[in-house]
Amino acid sequence: MLKTRIIGVIIIKNGWVVQSINFRKFLPVGQLNIVVEYFNQWGIDEIVILDIDATREGRSPNFDMIKSASSFSQTPLSVGGGIKSIKDMESLLRAGADKLVINTQLINNISLIEEGSHLFGNQCMVASIDAIKVGNSYEVFNAYQDCANLTVEKLAIDCENQGAGEIFLNSVDRDGMKLGLDIRLGQIVRDSLSIPLILCGGVGKSSDLVEGVRNGFDAVAAANFFHFTEMSVIAAKEFILRSGCNIRFDSFATYSGANFDKFLDRPTRLSEVDLEKLRFEYIPEEFI
Amino acid sequence: MTKKIAIIDYGMGNLGSVQMAFRQLGVDLSIYDNIENLSNADAFILPGVGAFPQAILNLKKYEIFEFLNEQVIEKKKPILGICLGMQLMANQSLEQGITEGFGWIDGIVTPIEPTEVLHVPHVGWNNLVIKKDDDIFNNIDDGAHFFFDQSYKFEVSNKKNILGICEYGKNIVSVLRKKHIFGTQFHPEKSQRNGLKMLRNYLKFVENHNE
Numbered sequence: 294m295l296k297t298r299i300i301g302v303i304i305i306k307n308g309w310v311v312q313s314i315n316f317r318k319f320l321p322v323g324q325l326n327i328v329v330e331y332f333n334q335w336g337i338d339e340i341v342i343l344d345i346d347a348t349r350e351g352r353s354p355n356f357d358m359i360k361s362a363s364s365f366s367q368t369p370l371s372v373g374g375g376i377k378s379i380k381d382m383e384s385l386l387r388a389g390a391d392k393l394v395i396n397t398q399l400i401n402n403i404s405l406i407e408e409g410s411h412l413f414g415n416q417c418m419v420a421s422i423d424a425i426k427v428g429n430s431y432e433v434f435n436a437y438q439d440c441a442n443l444t445v446e447k448l449a450i451d452c453e454n455q456g457a458g459e460i461f462l463n464s465v466d467r468d469g470m471k472l473g474l475d476i477r478l479g480q481i482v483r484d485s486l487s488i489p490l491i492l493c494g495g496v497g498k499s500s501d502l503v504e505g506v507r508n509g510f511d512a513v514a515a516a517n518f519f520h521f522t523e524m525s526v527i528a529a530k531e532f533i534l535r536s537g538c539n540i541r542f543d544s545f546a547t548y549s550g551a552n553f554d555k556f557l558d559r560p561t562r563l564s565e566v567d568l569e570k571l572r573f574e575y576i577p578e579e580f581i
Numbered sequence: 582m583t584k585k586i587a588i589i590d591y592g593m594g595n596l597g598s599v600q601m602a603f604r605q606l607g608v609d610l611s612i613y614d615n616i617e618n619l620s621n622a623d624a625f626i627l628p629g630v631g632a633f634p635q636a637i638l639n640l641k642k643y644e645i646f647e648f649l650n651e652q653v654i655e656k657k658k659p660i661l662g663i664c665l666g667m668q669l670m671a672n673q674s675l676e677q678g679i680t681e682g683f684g685w686i687d688g689i690v691t692p693i694e695p696t697e698v699l700h701v702p703h704v705g706w707n708n709l710v711i712k713k714d715d716d717i718f719n720n721i722d723d724g725a726h727f728f729f730d731q732s733y734k735f736e737v738s739n740k741k742n743i744l745g746i747c748e749y750g751k752n753i754v755s756v757l758r759k760k761h762i763f764g765t766q767f768h769p770e771k772s773q774r775n776g777l778k779m780l781r782n783y784l785k786f787v788e789n790h791n792e
Contacts, residue, residue: 295749296706296726336773338706364601369728369771386630389597391730391771411677413593413631414665416702416730458702458732487695489704511700541706541726543773581606581720581777 296541298338298512299502299530300491301519303328305344305374308358312517313345314469316423316436322520325358330365332519335526336544339369341394341461341491341514343421347375348397348437354381356388363389371419371461377402382409386417394461396421399448400438403455410456415488420452421461424478431478434465445478446485453488460486461514464494469517471497474505483510499532499558506538524548528560545579582608584787587622589649590614591639594628595770599663602770606781616648624658624787625649628770629665633674633690633733636665637682650683659761659790661783667757667764668735676733685762687738693731699750702732707747709755709767709775715744717756717763717782725775727755727767735766761790 303325304313310322322328325342332340342362347354354375363370372385373394382393393413398405399420410418424445425434433440433448449460462482464475472495479492489511496502496515505513519525524546531548533540550567551560563571588599590612603610610626613619627649629636640646652658662670671682674690682690695701706726711718727747734753737743745756747767757764763783769776 294708295703295729298705333773360597363597364604367602367605367771367773367776369730369768370598383592386595387597389595389601391595391598391630391768411632412635414732416704416732417630458730459704487700489700489702512705543726543775579774581774581781 294539296338296539297506297510298491299526299533299540300339300341300493300512300514301332301337301526302341302343302493302514302516303332304516305342305358306346308355310520312469312520316434316465316468318469325362326365328520329362332526333366333368334545335524336530336542337368337519337526338541339371339512340366341371341373343394344374353377354385356384359385359390360388373419373421377405379408379412382413386413392417392419392458394419394421396423397435397437399452400433400435400440403451406452406455406457410458415456415458418457419459419461419491420449420457421463422448422452423463423465424475425465426478431481446482449482450485453486457488459489459491459511461491462493467495470495473497473501474513476504476508479505479508479510499529499553500536502529503533503536503538506533506540507536522559531560532558582784582788584623585621586610586624586626586784586787587619588612588626588628589619589645591636591643591645593631593636593639594665595630596628598768599626599628599770602777602780605777606784608784614643616644619645619648620652622658624790625652625660627660627662627666627669629663629667629669631665633665633668633676633682634678634680636669637680640669646683653685653762657761659787660763662764663770664731664766664768667766668733670762670764671735674733686742686757686759686764688736690733690735693734693749693753696750702730703749703753704730707749707767709745709747711745713744715758716786717744717758717779719782719785720778721775721782727765727769727772727775729755729767731766735764
């Protein structure tokens with residue numbers, strides 16, 4: 294049975310991984326390769342790398358950066374930021390990307406999706422839409438184009454018709470706010486689609502991911518949430534699994550014996566007795 | 582490795598990812614797009630991310646189509662097709678019209694029909710159901726997770742060729758084999774440890790293959 298995916302998003306600014314808040318403020322995290330390596334080892338289901346400077350600086354994606362990062366990932370890698378042509382797409386796939394994320398060009402040149410899906414198949418094309426709440430509806434947000442009155446549902450349907458294989462939907466209002474996913478936004482868009490939807494923006498604790506999984510989204514994504522916590526993906530997946538959700542849990546370590554605190558859904562410290570028991574446990578490395 | 586395995590570059594596919602995965606296993610495979618270099622190989626990997634007609638067009642443009650037929654069918658060199666690379670082994674595909682494939686494995690490639698609850702593409706981690714025991718599954722459990730990303734499925738005519746399936750509304754052929762020809766619908770290069778195990782098993786098969 295197909296599992297709901299838990300996706301880790303990595304935002305790149307000035308060549309560094311950052312946390313993003315409302316698309317306006319940024320906190321430095323560290324090097325891309327290290328984040329990718331950890332996410333992969335911790336058993337994330339997919340990684341999305343978004344270079345948020347490329348379009349603003351009018352340059353192509355940083356192919357060398359992706360080539361280097363992809364060597365640390367045996368999990369699917371979607372890459373976005375600065376993709377403007379078929380040539381960019383080819384170079385990214387060659388550098389180790391598995392899927393291509395298109396955002397600004399959805400407004401400027403949506404036919405890029407059609408051209409890309411014709412060559413690389415629609416499973417390769419991810420349309421990334423940033424949503425901003427205006428009154429009771431959701432409009433498309435783009436830093437470089439005026440998208441007033443363009444609703445998110447309308448653009449999502451256009452993307453599907455052009456041959457997009459997935460929609461990556463991010464909420465600008467929730468970005469970095471730890472308020473939980475905007476479930477209503479996700480539902481509105483999903484109801485008009487037959488392709489999978491990835492819902493992102495606002496995850497502050499594991500139960501926020503659970504809410505997304507329970508509401509039946511194909512995939513839920515988070516960025517800031519997975520940083521600065523050791524084995525964050527494993528802890529989150531353990532929590533989600535215990536909530537009775539159907540996800541993949543294949544990692545080398547588990548938190549099966551841990552308790553979780555009620556406020557932040559984080560594993561609590563083990564008792565002295567349990568820590569003592571762990572001291573001499575030998576866990577052999579699996580050889581492939 | 583004493584045998585040489587080449588990754589076939591026909592202008593499509595996540596070649597870098599496949600090469601990286603083998604590097605994790607300590608094996609450096611070369612990527613070639615011309616038949617001079619490819620003909621020195623003892624076995625092949627045919628990756629694929631893309632659309633069927635374009636893939637066949639490119640294989641013919643690079644003069645790899647006829648070459649591979651000869652290498653795989655007459656010279657009996659092993660080959661592993663991944664995702665689209667597996668589907669290319671069919672008689673024909675209905676993706677964007679009708680296109681003839683290699684025809685090594687009898688069957689046709691047809692679209693997966695979306696339903697209210699099942700979205701297409703079929704993308705994500707699904708459980709592999711092993712139908713027939715095989716060395717390609719060494720150290721891999723029945724029900725192990727693998728990463729799929731497909732809008733089309735390979736309907737294989739002869740059940741004997743089907744080693745593994747997954748369930749997505751209907752059964753989807755996930756691993757197939759006909760003698761020295763292997764195919765996986767999922768992406769072993771992107772399926773973390775389970776995927777690396779399967780690639781290791783293919784390397785072992787190639788190492789022991791004498792024909």
